[in-house]
Amino acid sequence: MAQAERIGVIGAGAFGTALAIAQAAAGRQVTLWARDPAQAAEMGQLRENRRRLAGVPLPEGIAVTADFHAVARAPVLLLALPTQTLRGVLGAQAAALDGRSLIACSKGVELGTGLLPAQIMAELVPGATCAVLTGPSFAVDIAQGKPTALTLATAAPGSQAETLQNTLSTRNLRLYLSDDPTGAQLGGALKNVIAIAAGITMGAGLGESARAALMTRGFAEMTRFAETRGARPTTLSGLSGFGDLVLTCTSEKSRNYRHGLAIGAGQTPDASKTVEGVMTAHALASSADHDALPVTCMVSALLNGTVALPEAVELLLTRPLKRERD
Numbered sequence: 052m053a054q055a056e057r058i059g060v061i062g063a064g065a066f067g068t069a070l071a072i073a074q075a076a077a078g079r080q081v082t083l084w085a086r087d088p089a090q091a092a093e094m095g096q097l098r099e100n101r102r103r104l105a106g107v108p109l110p111e112g113i114a115v116t117a118d119f120h121a122v123a124r125a126p127v128l129l130l131a132l133p134t135q136t137l138r139g140v141l142g143a144q145a146a147a148l149d150g151r152s153l154i155a156c157s158k159g160v161e162l163g164t165g166l167l168p169a170q171i172m173a174e175l176v177p178g179a180t181c182a183v184l185t186g187p188s189f190a191v192d193i194a195q196g197k198p199t200a201l202t203l204a205t206a207a208p209g210s211q212a213e214t215l216q217n218t219l220s221t222r223n224l225r226l227y228l229s230d231d232p233t234g235a236q237l238g239g240a241l242k243n244v245i246a247i248a249a250g251i252t253m254g255a256g257l258g259e260s261a262r263a264a265l266m267t268r269g270f271a272e273m274t275r276f277a278e279t280r281g282a283r284p285t286t287l288s289g290l291s292g293f294g295d296l297v298l299t300c301t302s303e304k305s306r307n308y309r310h311g312l313a314i315g316a317g318q319t320p321d322a323s324k325t326v327e328g329v330m331t332a333h334a335l336a337s338s339a340d341h342d343a344l345p346v347t348c349m350v351s352a353l354l355n356g357t358v359a360l361p362e363a364v365e366l367l368l369t370r371p372l373k374r375e376r377d
Contacts, residue, residue: 067131234286250311
């Protein structure tokens with residue numbers, strides 16, 4: 052088997068496991084890295100990730116390991132790690148990753164720095180080719196081989212980008228290229244925040260009409276903010292923006308949406324699940340103009356207890372009337 056057909060997946064959560072399954076089902080040799088040696092041993096023995104993706108067997112083409120150097124031998128590596136843990140892993144393993152193709156599969160903004168995943172990778176592993184895999188997808192759908200389309204965004208030269216596209220695409224996992232990684236990442240990060248707000252809306256009983264309005268104004272917020280960061284508005288209209296927004300604001304498979312549902316209903320969200328939109332909301336609210344990100348900043352305020360739900364609704368409903376395109 053050619054070297055380019057060896058894939059490494061760093062992170063054995065639900066999404067990392069699903070990507071590993073999809074790649075192995077396409078005939079590639081996959082090494083899947085789990086931080087916890089006990090989890091790696093369990094997955095290798097049971098041939099299933101019962102902790103994060105129960106009921107979906109691991110194909111024989113997947114080798115599960117807790118040895119980072121074993122996974123780092125692959126020339127192409129999918130980093131299925133939460134945004135807030137990405138720096139720690141890359142900082143500790145930068146030498147092993149030098150010269151590799153690194154594809155970030157997380158959707159968020161780093162708390163404290165405001166950096167996006169590809170920016171963190173470029174800072175810590177400057178000798179790597181960096182890309183981002185993002186878009187509307189649930190781990191269970193990918194793992195079960197259901198048709199899914201994602202954006203593969205990179206600033207790498209066209210030939211390198213096309214090689215990565217061909218290396219990672221499968222019959223059921225279609226990857227569309229973009230040369231706007233900033234827009235693709237901001238679409239994926241910001242839609243998580245809007246999904247929390249959509250969940251809050253439905254959990255509080257405000258209705259589907261209110262959710263539709265929130266999604267529409269939230270999308271306008273996403274697009275405006277992305278433009279200020281140098282992204283192209285058309286990128287936000289694609290899979291990594293609008294497509295992902297629709298999926299995560301309307302399905303209870305979305306962790307961000309479920310988190311918001313619980314809050315809106317006056318319940319305590321499940322703290323055992325990684326909800327990327329929480330830290331993204333706080334990261335952006337701490338540095339951005341609140342008038343530019345009204346929904347995002349309100350979500351952050353709700354999450355940290357600065358405002359209560361009735362007050363948040365009132366503040367959003369009493370914002371100044373304006374033209375729709377503004």
